[in-house]
Each structure stands twice: as structure tokens, then as C-alpha cells.
Amino acid sequence: MSLLDKIDKNRLPAHVAIIMDGNGRWAKARGLGRGEGHREGVNAIRRVVEAASKASVQYLTLYAFSTENWNRPTEEVKGLMDLMVYAISRETPDLKKNGVRIRSIGDMDRLPAYARTALGECIRETAEGTGLTLVLALSYSSKWELSTAARNMAADVVKGVLEEEDIDEETFAGYLTTRDIPDPDLLIRTGGEQRISNFLLWQCAYAEFYFTGTFWPDFGDDALYEAIIEYQGRERRYGKTSDQIER
Structure with missing residues (x-):
């Protein structure tokens, strides 16, 4: 039986949020430049979006670029913006075909004009999607x-x-910015760090946290399904007692 088949479709997290961490360390461990790690991270995004759709997750939010990331070396920031535009242009047709709707949250005014334009076009082209809603947290x-x-x-x-x-x-x-998006049920962080790094602090008040040492470029279908299965084994009490939940 596959891990996907082991997931209880009656207890799915409606909203999964992911802090995609470890691109740079993945590249360093292989003697590659950080840019190679970011490029491989884009491939991981595609795998996880497809996996989330197969698992009938309704919302997937990815922490793609934080406001603190603007403090990184100028060359790396430009490379990330260029990669984002390339990835959006490459993936938009398949996202539209598969019914994935793109949303974004963050300070979009700080993005370069060409990146805002590419993102805006993708959002417009996928607006009618009725499947997974993919929320990109950019400059957030x-x-x-x-x-x-x-x-x-x-x-x-x-x-x-x-x-x-x-x-x-x-x-x-x-x-x-998430006013019409349900709060995350499950927050995943890859890369081995165990903090939420200024991400959805209000919205994650009652999210279940899942930390994994797997670097983001190595994260895929089974890794996502393992996180969901562990989530389904937890008791979510929202301040109540176990006895109250059982009743």
C-alpha cells in the first residue's frame, strides 16, 4: 500500500503551509553554488504541488521569499527573482490545466516590476481553477x-x-492578507531548523508543527504524505481536554 493510500481522506488538513528551507545547504553538500540549490528547489515545488493535489489538500502555502531575504547578497536576490519569473512562466500552463489557482501574499510593491508582471499574469490565468489553491508568500x-x-x-x-x-x-x-484563506492546519519546515521564522504567526496559533531534517530539494511526494499521516495521528484540542473532544 502506498503512503497516499494510507492517508485518511476524512481527516485531511485543509491547509498545509511549508517553510522551504535547505536549498543552500543542499547545494553546498554537493559542492555546488547556492543558485543550483534554488533551481532544484523549484523542481521540489512542482513535485509537492502535484502531491498535494493528489491528496486533495485544498490550500498549500509556500514561504518562497521573506522580507528578511532582501538582506541577502544582491546577486542572489536577483537570481531568485529571475528564477521565480522563469518558474512561473514554465509552470503556468500546467497549473491552469490541472485546476490549480495561484494566490500571493506579501509586500508585492517591493518586487521588481518584471516579477510583479509575471506573477500577476499567472494569477489571472489560473483564477478559474477549482482544485488546489497555491499561495505564494513573497516578500512576506x-x-x-x-x-x-x-x-x-x-x-x-x-x-x-x-x-x-x-x-x-x-x-x-x-x-x-490571508483574510479569505483558512488558517493552516499543518505547518511543515524542511532543513532541520525548528522555528517558524516570522511566518504566519497569527494564522498558525493552532497549527500542528512538523519539522524534518530533509533539505527542501529532496522533499517530495512521500515526504509530504508522511507529514500528513503524522498529523492525522495527533489530537487537536484547541484548548479543550481530551474528554471534551471525545464527546
Whole structure:
């Protein structure tokens, strides 16, 4: 029996988020440049998107580029932007064919114009997809998202659009970039690190965390299915007791 067949389709995580870590270390271990690791990481994205679709996952969010990544060497950042545009152009026809809808979250104004254009075209071309929704977190960090939401909410209070006493968790969530996306059920981080690195801090309040030492370029179908199977073996209590959950 394959790992896919072992997954309980009645207990699927609706939303899986992944911190794709380890491209550079994967390349270094093979005597290659970091760019080679990033290129192989793109192939891993294709494998995991296909695997998530086969498993009937509804949302897959990939932490592709953080706001902190802008501090990397200029040459590496440009290489990542060029690779992103190449990958989007290459994959858009298959994504559209397979019903995958592309979304993005993050500070898109910081992306170079050619990258914004390529991403925008992919989003438009896949907008009618009814299968997996693939969310790309680009130029994203949770602190940026939360501070932006607070600023926009304060501006609406000043304009009289929002009453201060009406602000609650639901209201605040409505100002986030993920306002119409369900919170992640499962957060996976590859590469061996055990932190969430400023990623979906609000949304992951009750996500199940899964850390693996596998570098992202080596992550594939079975690795994703193993994470989902482990997730299905956990008890999600949301602050309640086990007895309450069983009732």
C-alpha cells in the first residue's frame, strides 16, 4: 500500500503551509553554488504541488521569499527573482490545466516590476481553477503583515469606517492578507531548523508543527504524505481536554 493510500481522506488538513528551507545547504553538500540549490528547489515545488493535489489538500502555502531575504547578497536576490519569473512562466500552463489557482501574499510593491508582471499574469490565468489553491508568500513576513493590518485598522477608525469597540479577533483577521484563506492546519519546515521564522504567526496559533531534517530539494511526494499521516495521528484540542473532544 502506498503512503497516499494510507492517508485518511476524512481527516485531511485543509491547509498545509511549508517553510522551504535547505536549498543552500543542499547545494553546498554537493559542492555546488547556492543558485543550483534554488533551481532544484523549484523542481521540489512542482513535485509537492502535484502531491498535494493528489491528496486533495485544498490550500498549500509556500514561504518562497521573506522580507528578511532582501538582506541577502544582491546577486542572489536577483537570481531568485529571475528564477521565480522563469518558474512561473514554465509552470503556468500546467497549473491552469490541472485546476490549480495561484494566490500571493506579501509586500508585492517591493518586487521588481518584471516579477510583479509575471506573477500577476499567472494569477489571472489560473483564477478559474477549482482544485488546489497555491499561495505564494513573497516578500512576506508576519511582523510586516501584522503591523500593516494594525495601521490600516487605525486609519479606518480615524475615518469613522470602524468603531474602536468593534475591534475583536475576527475584525483583526479581516485586515490580514490571508483574510479569505483558512488558517493552516499543518505547518511543515524542511532543513532541520525548528522555528517558524516570522511566518504566519497569527494564522498558525493552532497549527500542528512538523519539522524534518530533509533539505527542501529532496522533499517530495512521500515526504509530504508522511507529514500528513503524522498529523492525522495527533489530537487537536484547541484548548479543550481530551474528554471534551471525545464527546
